[in-house]
Amino acid sequence: MPLETPSWWYSKRGRLAKIMPALLSPIAALYGRTAASRLARDPEYRSRLPVICIGNFTSGGSGKTPTAIAVAGLIKAMGKTPAFLTRGYGGSATDVVEVAGHDAAEVGDEPLVLAETAPTFVSADRAAGAKTIEQTNADVIVMDDGFQNPGLAKDLALLVADGVSGLGNGRVIPAGPLRAPLEVQLPRADALLVIGEGKKGDALIKRFDATGKPALRATIEPDCDPRWLTVLPTIGFAGIARPSKFFATLKSNGARLVSSHGFGDHHRFTEKEAKRLLDEAEAKNAMLVTTEKDWARLTDEDDDEEDSAVAELKKRSRPFPIVLTFEDEDAVKALLKYALGGACPDDAG
Secondary structure, three states, X not given: OOOXXXXXXXXXXXXXXXXXXXXXXXXXXXHHHHHHHHHHOOOXXXXXXXXXXXXXXXXXXXXXXXXXXXXXXXXXXXXXOEEEEEOOOOOOOOOOEEOOOOOHHHHOHHXXXXXXXXXXXXXXXXXXXXXXXXXXXXXXXXXXXOOOOOOOOOOEEEEEEEOOOOOOOOOXXXXXXXXXXXXXXXXXXXXXEEEOOOHHHHHHHHHHXXXXXXXXXXXXXXXXXXXXHHOOEEEEEEOOOOHHHHHHHHHHOOOEEEEEEEOOOOOOOOHHHHHHHHHHHHHOOOEEEEOHHHXXXXXXXXXXXXXXXXXXXHHHEEEOOEEEEEOOHHHHHHHHHHHOOOOOHHHHO
């Protein structure tokens, strides 16, 4: 069962933030060596199609999915036909699956969101997924995650980081959020995208600038008129890596947040949890608001029964849609053109 991201990964204060990293450092060292060895392997397969990888240095919560969607939009504007390739975390699919009429129990939540923008293929075996996409009319593969996976060669690895949280405490899992030691990941990253403002993001940009690699910025904005958030008191709920980030977004867009409920990443809501949220909303005369990924995931299991609490929660809750906007869109386009074989890398800054 998915667990919530430890808050002490992103804090220097408190007893746990001081004790846990030290306590878990031996396991982190072993994990780091294994991850570094995996990253050092030569790619198992190189697709005949350009592969754009949207990854991150850390575990979850950096903004990969909205970045992948924004990148796919730019690729379309360039006259190309992208297809998404993703693992489909939390889904039961074992073979390569093109997302069409599936639910989150089968393919995971992120693919359902991606599929609204472009054809989306779920495959834990990235090479097998790429080979399947090669048989379609797509001419560019956009990977949502998979930077640390050696199964498929990447023509562009764009690493995403949150401006506020950055790399957290800078430690490797489980002592911190890093998926592998930073000194191993940096040489394999082609460009950095920092989402939002923050000192930790600024520090990471300086580090990239020192290597001569492009360091870009973006913001997450509402993909709607947010004034509807002010109509009634709001109960927020989210099963993502860092629910507090979503709740802060609701507040910054005018929501009167009377209650907030965070769950583990990719959480699958139970009947009991759904009923509790519905009862609270009725008692407080509040509206229920969640993320697009959580709302998509509410199509699971019990939803085939019309009177289920999970089905009712989907009907009575509303997703808060977001969109990623690049600060320097031309620089991103230059990176993409170079990856697609049509520009000089200097064009990207």
